[in-house]
Amino acid sequence: MKTHDVFDQTEVYEKQISPHIDEIKELCVGQDIPFFATFAVKSDEEGEISYKRNSLLPSELGLTMKDCEISSLITISKGGKAVPASEITELEFD
Numbered sequence: 001m002k003t004h005d006v007f008d009q010t011e012v013y014e015k016q017i018s019p020h021i022d023e024i025k026e027l028c029v030g031q032d033i034p035f036f037a038t039f040a041v042k043s044d045e046e047g048e049i050s051y052k053r054n055s056l057l058p059s060e061l062g063l064t065m066k067d068c069e070i071s072s073l074i075t076i077s078k079g080g081k082a083v084p085a086s087e088i089t090e091l092e093f094d
Contacts, residue, residue, distance in 0.1 A: 008042045013052050021054050034058045036070045038077050053077060 021037065028035055034056050042050035055074060058065045 004043060004047050006043055006045055008044075010041045010050065010052075013039055013041045018052070025054065025056055028056050029061065032061050032063060034061060034063065034065070034068070034070055036073050036077075051077065 017039065024035070024037075027033075036055040037053065039052045040049050041052050053074070055070060057070060058068055
């Protein structure tokens, strides 16, 4: 039984998509638009997935944003865990 697809589109990403991401990033810099993008470019026989990521953080643009999700999305995309604000408890240190 097949559990996942095996593919490798790394070369397609590098040759056809990456140059457009660079263009998008330039446009976003010019318009002060932060962004985060993730592309799954490869999935091997063991189910390991390779990603290509690109971002433009608000801080890179000199922007301050309330509740910006971009940093959280980057953390999650790299294996971090999301914790809803309602589950965060204050710690007291002596």
